[in-house]
Amino acid sequence: MSDPQESVQTKHHAGHKGGPPLSFVAGAKAAHVETQLIRAHVFAALAGLILAALFGTAVAIKLVHPDFLGGQMASAWGSMRASHTQGILFGWLGNTFLAFLYFVVPRLGNRAVMSRRLGWTVFALWNGGVVLLGWLLVAINPTNFFWAIKPLEWTEFPLAVNFVTEFCLVLIALQFIPPLLRKPNEDGIYVSSWYIIGGLVFTLLAFPVGSLVPQLVPGAIGAAFSGLWIHDAIGLFVTPLALAMAYYIFPVRTGQPIHSHFLSMIGFWLLFFAYPLNGTHHYVYSSIPMDTQRAAIVASLIMGLDVILVVLNLLLSLRGQAAKVRGDVSLLFVWTGVVFYLVVSLQGSLQALMPLQRHIHFTDWVIGHSHLAMLGFASFISLGSLIHVWQRSRFVYNQAYMNLSYWLILGGLTVMVIDLSVAGLIQGELWASGAPWLESVRASIPYWWIRVASAVPLLLGFTAYIAGLLVKPTNLSETSLQENNHG
Amino acid sequence: MAETNPNATKPDREPNQPTHWFGLAYLLIFVAGVGFFLLSFIALGVLPGVRLAESMASYPKNEMSDYTLAELRGRHIYARMGCALCHSQQVRFLPADIRRWGAPTEAWETRYDFPQLWGTRRIGPDLAREAGVRSKDWQLTHLFKPQWIVPDSVMPAFPWLFNGRPDRPTADALDLVAYLQTLGRARQSSTGKHFKSHTDMDMSPLIANEINVLDELAFINPQQTHNQLIARGRLLFVRNCTGCHGPSGDGKGPAAIGLLPKPANLLRSRFSTPGLAQILWNGVAGSSMPAWREFTSGDLASLANYVQTLHIDSDVSSVDNTPAPAPTLAQGAVIYTKNCLRCHGVEGKGNGPDSTTLLPRPANFTEVQFDTEQILQVLHEGVAGTAMPAWPNLTTSEKQAVSAFVRSIFNAPKEQNP
Numbered sequence: 001m002s003d004p005q006e007s008v009q010t011k012h013h014a015g016h017k018g019g020p021p022l023s024f025v026a027g028a029k030a031a032h033v034e035t036q037l038i039r040a041h042v043f044a045a046l047a048g049l050i051l052a053a054l055f056g057t058a059v060a061i062k063l064v065h066p067d068f069l070g071g072q073m074a075s076a077w078g079s080m081r082a083s084h085t086q087g088i089l090f091g092w093l094g095n096t097f098l099a100f101l102y103f104v105v106p107r108l109g110n111r112a113v114m115s116r117r118l119g120w121t122v123f124a125l126w127n128g129g130v131v132l133l134g135w136l137l138v139a140i141n142p143t144n145f146f147w148a149i150k151p152l153e154w155t156e157f158p159l160a161v162n163f164v165t166e167f168c169l170v171l172i173a174l175q176f177i178p179p180l181l182r183k184p185n186e187d188g189i190y191v192s193s194w195y196i197i198g199g200l201v202f203t204l205l206a207f208p209v210g211s212l213v214p215q216l217v218p219g220a221i222g223a224a225f226s227g228l229w230i231h232d233a234i235g236l237f238v239t240p241l242a243l244a245m246a247y248y249i250f251p252v253r254t255g256q257p258i259h260s261h262f263l264s265m266i267g268f269w270l271l272f273f274a275y276p277l278n279g280t281h282h283y284v285y286s287s288i289p290m291d292t293q294r295a296a297i298v299a300s301l302i303m304g305l306d307v308i309l310v311v312l313n314l315l316l317s318l319r320g321q322a323a324k325v326r327g328d329v330s331l332l333f334v335w336t337g338v339v340f341y342l343v344v345s346l347q348g349s350l351q352a353l354m355p356l357q358r359h360i361h362f363t364d365w366v367i368g369h370s371h372l373a374m375l376g377f378a379s380f381i382s383l384g385s386l387i388h389v390w391q392r393s394r395f396v397y398n399q400a401y402m403n404l405s406y407w408l409i410l411g412g413l414t415v416m417v418i419d420l421s422v423a424g425l426i427q428g429e430l431w432a433s434g435a436p437w438l439e440s441v442r443a444s445i446p447y448w449w450i451r452v453a454s455a456v457p458l459l460l461g462f463t464a465y466i467a468g469l470l471v472k473p474t475n476l477s478e479t480s481l482q483e484n485n486h487g
Numbered sequence: 488m489a490e491t492n493p494n495a496t497k498p499d500r501e502p503n504q505p506t507h508w509f510g511l512a513y514l515l516i517f518v519a520g521v522g523f524f525l526l527s528f529i530a531l532g533v534l535p536g537v538r539l540a541e542s543m544a545s546y547p548k549n550e551m552s553d554y555t556l557a558e559l560r561g562r563h564i565y566a567r568m569g570c571a572l573c574h575s576q577q578v579r580f581l582p583a584d585i586r587r588w589g590a591p592t593e594a595w596e597t598r599y600d601f602p603q604l605w606g607t608r609r610i611g612p613d614l615a616r617e618a619g620v621r622s623k624d625w626q627l628t629h630l631f632k633p634q635w636i637v638p639d640s641v642m643p644a645f646p647w648l649f650n651g652r653p654d655r656p657t658a659d660a661l662d663l664v665a666y667l668q669t670l671g672r673a674r675q676s677s678t679g680k681h682f683k684s685h686t687d688m689d690m691s692p693l694i695a696n697e698i699n700v701l702d703e704l705a706f707i708n709p710q711q712t713h714n715q716l717i718a719r720g721r722l723l724f725v726r727n728c729t730g731c732h733g734p735s736g737d738g739k740g741p742a743a744i745g746l747l748p749k750p751a752n753l754l755r756s757r758f759s760t761p762g763l764a765q766i767l768w769n770g771v772a773g774s775s776m777p778a779w780r781e782f783t784s785g786d787l788a789s790l791a792n793y794v795q796t797l798h799i800d801s802d803v804s805s806v807d808n809t810p811a812p813a814p815t816l817a818q819g820a821v822i823y824t825k826n827c828l829r830c831h832g833v834e835g836k837g838n839g840p841d842s843t844t845l846l847p848r849p850a851n852f853t854e855v856q857f858d859t860e861q862i863l864q865v866l867h868e869g870v871a872g873t874a875m876p877a878w879p880n881l882t883t884s885e886k887q888a889v890s891a892f893v894r895s896i897f898n899a900p901k902e903q904n905p
Contacts, residue, residue, distance in 0.1 A: 062641075062643060063610070063641055064641070066633070066634070066640070066641050066642060066643045066644070067643075067644070070643055070644055070646075071644070071646055071647075072647065073647050076568060076569065076643060076645075077569065077572075077573075077643045078567075078568050078569015078570065078572050078573075079568075079569060081569060081572055082569060082572075141567055141568075143563070143567070145563070148563070148566070148567045149566070149567040149569065150566070150567075150602070151565075151566040151567070151569070151570075151571040151572075151602065151604055151606075152602060153607060156569075177516070180512065181512045181513075189511055189512060193515075194511075194515050194519070197512065197515040197516060197519075197520065198515050198516075198519035198520050200520075201515075201516050201519070201520025201521060201524075202519070202520045202521075202523070202524050205520070205521065205524045206524060209528060209532070213532070214601075214602035214603055215601055215602045216601070217536065217601075218543070218597055218598050218599065218600055218601060218603075219543075219594065219596070219597020219598060219599075219600035219603045219605075220539045220543075220594040220597045220603065221535075221536040221539045221540060221543075221594075222600070222601070222602050222603040223597075223603045223605050224531060224532055224535045224536055224539065225532045225536070226602075226603060226605075227531065228527060228528065228531055228532055230607075232527075236524075268519070269519070272518075272519040272520075272523045273523055273526075276523055276524060276526065276527030276531075277526070277527050277530060277531060279527065279531050280531050280535070282607055283577075283605070284579075285579035285580045285581050285584075286577055286579060286580075286592070286605070287539070287542075287580075287591070287592060287593050287594045288535050288539065288594075289535045289538050289539070291535075292530075292531060292534070292535040295530065295531070296531065358579075358581050358583075361579075361607075362575060362606075362607065362608055362609040363608075363609075366607070366608065367608070431583055431587070431609075432583040434583070434586055434587070434781070434783070435781075436727075436781045436782055436786075437587075437611075437612045437781060438637065438639050438640070438726065438727075441610070441639060441640070441641055442639055445641075
């Protein structure tokens with residue numbers, strides 16, 4: 001790897017302590033922002049969140065009541081589970097990221113995005129051709145290979161939808177990367193932009209590997225490639241964009257620069273080096289060569305160390321701002337997401353180790369882990385960032401609803417993750433004991449009931465969040481008016 | 488944390504700073520985006536892929552048959568119904584997995600799998616070794632309504648694969664079951680010369696050792712009182728057997744509608760202990776009775792004891808309990824020799840010369856004793872789903888004689904309890 005550090009360290013400290021400030025920190029908006037596109041993507045994201053959460057709730061209920069919504073293919077467990085995970089990834093997080101990119105790229109690059117028309121094309125394709133078409137096809141469940149649900153994780157939508165997705169990923173890269181590259185922002189290139197550029201380029205390459213390659217190569221070989229995408233979806237799409245949000249929101253809302261440029265650099269490069277190499281840790285003790293498994297486990301450990309550095313850097317950037325974090329619900333959401341990022345990543349490193357892996361693999365522990373990642377880490381940061389985007393786009397939000405939403409979602413998530421982790425340990429223990437299989441099912445039922453119960457605060461929390469964006473505050477507080485004036 | 492930050496006010500930017508960060512921007516695209524993607528693609532995809540392809544190729548192609556068209560269609564249904572979300576098809580190189588399902592999944596077994604269906608979650612059990620474990624009727628009835636066969640199951644039903652009844656499957660259901668019956672087939676039919684053990688050559692020696700001593704592990708079989716055995720057996724029966732055999736054991740559980748031959752009527756049949764042990768451990772090939780090897784031998788003993796208590800003397804008990812007179816037995820023996828011996832065998836063990844091709848095997852009268860009424864009914868109607876025909880040419884007295892004879896060769900279990 002050629003060494004970027006020399007040139008970067010001397011010239012590109014933008015937004016970091018001791019470096020040139022970024023205009024976005026002061027709240028200036030230099031380039032044109034497509035506010036209508038932001039609004040459209042926010043609405044699509046919220047619809048995606050609620051629908052995907054309802055799919056998830058239905059699936060959770062089906063585990064304790066197999067006949068719930070039973071009898072039709074459209075509401076089969078397998079179909080609704082696919083709609084849940086794909087809805088969260090594409091409908092909720094995908095639209096959130098797009099809304100954020102429309103907001104932040106003109107600020108980071110000091111230049112408008114490439115084209116409004118391209119923007120509406122992507123909006124229509126992403127929501128019509130990926131999310132809605134995907135859900136529709138999952139419900140219809142066609143037999144044709146091209147239109148059929150795929151059994152591959154994080155890419156269950158049919159191949160036909162995958163082609164639209166890939167096309168969109170190319171368009172998205174064309175929409176957002178050139179403004180960050182073409183005309184240099186005189187302040188330099190900020191760490192959020194590194195993550196945006198790296199993540200968008202990586203994902204448009206990695207997505208076809210996960211969706212197409214396992215269809216073309218047999219069994220175990222396909223699993224090796226599937227493992228790559230399972231991890232790339234969260235690691236190289238969701239994580240870089242969520243971190244781009246966190247790195248943006250913290251300095252903007254506190255007015256305080258990022259703690260260390262050096263840590264930002266290390267964090268970024270280690271993430272992009274180590275995260276893609278984690279994939280095979282989903283198939284430990286399989287027939288995939290043991291060297292590959294070991295390499296993935298080592299990479300998982302490096303990843304855990306890297307996340308400690310990233311989170312340390314982010315949290316040190318908030319030194320002295322405790323009161324502000326408590327009082328600002330946008331910051332509070334993002335701060336919580338960053339803390340969850342640390343927890344979920346350390347958990348991930350730990351569970352890749354063989355002694356724990358043999359016990360928790362295939363159990364509900366992993367389901368708890370993935371909810372901690374997608375809901376705890378990515379969604380909390382997204383929810384906080386959307387409040388900021390919404391507010392700075394001259395829309396108002398309702399602080400009281402937002403505070404309520406924060407505590408409901410936090411409560412629901414905490415209950416769910418602890419519940420599923422305990423269930424996973426019990427399942428693993430019963431499986432290892434040689435007890436009849438159904439003992440593990442019977443033992444899981446109380447935990448599956450608690451999981452269903454945890455959906456109540458979560459759904460209420462999401463509803464409160466939507467109300468927070470849509471219901472006008474009864475008396476606009478002075479601070480929120482002032483903040484709006486920053487533009 | 489309360490410390491105020493002096494850097495909150497930012498230093499002025501240097502004027503006319505050269506904008507050299509194009510270097511960084513392209514580094515981001517080509518190293519972070521493209522370069523590290525390619526690194527992971529090669530290191531975790533291509534390199535292991537090449538080694539896996541070599542290991543697949545080392546297994547001769549002619550010893551493993553590809554899927555038939557019906558099986559392929561079934562596989563596609565399995566994929567798009569999301570079966571792989573709850574059922575893995577990957578027995579890991581771990582003692583717990585091997586003890587439960589058998590040999591770990593090797594690369595060559597997945598040669599014809601496009602795409603892979605390994606899965607990463609087990610709500611139901613792994614299915615990689617499903618071939619031959621359960622009958623077609625069992626699978627179909629279970630797909631139609633899982634709780635009929637496995638009362639505590641949380642598996643969803645798939646009624647749209649049927650025309651209203653488990654014994655009226657659509658072509659899709661038959662294809663799916665055909666596919667299920669292929670899982671592990673190659674492993675079962677292979678001669679074993681292509682792999683030495685259950686362990687991976689790269690596996691850590693500790694785990695390899697653990698797996699290799701697995702067969703030497705003794706089952707724990709605590710001594711229990713008869714009442715404890717019966718109580719445990721009743722619980723196991725309610726949880727596992729009532730779907731087919733019915734809550735009372737009369738063979739009329741909800742799943743019976745889809746099964747041929749019908750589940751045994753446990754009220755009207757007496758089983759010897761070795762006979763029941765054999766049935767529970769191996770299942771009944773050709774019927775829907777699966778093997779119950781996931782139970783400990785202690786649990787199997789409880790279940791066997793409980794099932795033996797289910798037998799009730801029916802209204803013909805006065806006939807049944809008094810030994811038949813010698814002339815009747817002699818007449819029965821003659822009729823038996825003439826008509827039944829070719830299948831049920833000289834000693835009544837169900838191992839006659841014609842029995843070798845029959846599934847399910849002919850009844851073994853030394854291990855199971857049907858009551859007279861049941862035998863008369865079978866002689867009258869035959870047994871659907873088996874090779875046992877009706878015997879319209881036998882007179883009533885001949886039927887009673889042969890019935891008395893086959894009942895007389897039963898090895899009654901020793902009385903343990905009144």
